[in-house]
Amino acid sequence: MKILTASQIKEADKITMNNQEISSEDLMERAATQVFKEIHERLQGADIPIKVFCGVGNNGGDGLVIARLLLEHSYKVKVFIVNYSDKRSPDFLSNYDKIKNLSNDWPVLLKGEDDFPEIAMGDFVVDAIFGIGLNRPLEGWVAKLVNFINKSSAFVLAIDMPSGLFSDKVSEEEDAVIKANFTLTFQTPKLVFFLPSTMDYVGEMQVLDIGLDRAFLSEITPSAQLIGRQEARSLYNPRNKNSHKGNFGHVLVVGGSYGKIGSVVLATTASLRTGAGLSTVFVPKCGYEIMQTSLPEAMVMTDENYEMITDIKTDLDADVVCFGMGVGRDKSTIVAFKELLKKTKKPMVIDADGLNIFSENNELLQYLPENSVLTPHPKELQRLIGEWTDDFDKIKKVQDFIRKYRLIVVLKGAHTFVFEQGNIYINSTGNPGMATAGSGDVLSGVISGLISQKYEPLFAAVLGVYLHGKSGDISAEKSSYEGMISGDIAENMGLAFSDLLSENKTNPGSD
């Protein structure tokens, strides 16, 4: 699903109104009706006090329509107008009239702190104060109102965006931003919903299709894309019946050191569970028996050295080389890595200490084959590209880095981002249970397994991240966030594929 900027959304609005010959008020009615339906479906007429806080722009206009529709369905609604400005939008004004005509219980005008209503624990708060039109931080009593709502224990539903959250930059720590339990957003998710510094404001998120112009939406180049099941499914290459293990490629995993052979076991298991035809590992001698016993499906080659990798003597023409897990940063390992880089022509997948070696030896990056995949977590990324001021600056710095070295970067996090030049793919699967030792080793193995099967490295990264997250979700379902371990993610890859390929799911753009 495309993630659009506020200006792209505003353009889509205009084109939609033009092509569908509808007014902006019609579009507002349509958007807010979708919200009403979602609320109605969940509350089923329940006798819950609903407090709708409306700004005086179009986000506030949405709030007024939602309130009107709820009142028409006999919900217990109280409307508060957050009168932050004298500039009221025309669609706000016409809906203000409509709601005033509906009942004698007129909206309450809030002009300062003294007007704040009581918000009780069981209240249902609708936040329709600001949407994508926010262009400066909240100030004065409006900021205080937002903090006041946040302090209440009420359930908060944000309309389009949590108020106070910018769509195209991060807020400062002291800024007032609604902390929503749920956000119903129109047509497209916003990039800030997925950034580490802003995602917590959003709560659970659902995108409502408000029927913006299809042709425009399909043609526009997005700033990023959200990868749900449908998008991941479109990347899957079905297998030919007439095939043998040679068709699915050969993965070479190079890694491990004394006490860290498990990381290689995990990555290699994951590569095989993802469908690699053959997987060979290159480990220090201490890893020989561990590998052969724990993963009989893999072939094992060893270094001369018992404890660490010092010389990667192999002429194996693998389809992909995965390097870095548990490998350490000994001088001799760095030399061996450099030799490996020089002789490898096919894309590589680099993780963990492989990334740290690059951070400390920047000159090695030039030997990395084009289209190789780096899989850092934020700390590893910071060591690679330097400090960033905020998440938007980070995105820019990653783009500069991958342009320079012609790479793909998989930035691991609650929402893993896959960066290619000029594009970002944001993953929708996964859960906090995956923050467990070895989870990254499994991911490198999954991506390598897909590359060996002739997936383009970019698509291997995007699909791999999706499947890894899905397998994590399946593992959590079976064992809970706390109880799952990364070996489960490798073991459940088969179920993640089955889920991807099952026919009985219809929810596009999400899971």
Ligand SMILES: NC(=O)C1=CN([C@@H]2O[C@H](COP(=O)(O)OP(=O)(O)OC[C@H]3O[C@@H](n4cnc5c(N)ncnc54)[C@H](OP(=O)(O)O)[C@@H]3O)[C@@H](O)[C@H]2O)[C@H](O)CC1
């Ligand atoms: N296609 C869609 O998604 C549709 C969305 N709709 C809804 O419309 C809003 C966007 O509405 P808009 O009127 O553009 O913007 P806001 O309601 O968010 O803000 C209104 C004005 O508030 C001023 N502003 C901005 N920041 C502040 C601030 N910190 N303090 C005070 N005032 C502020 C600003 O005006 P200025 O002239 O003062 O700069 C804003 O213009 C969208 O989010 C949806 O909810 C439509 O209903 C249907 C289609």
Ligand SMILES: [K+]
């Ligand atoms: K809002």
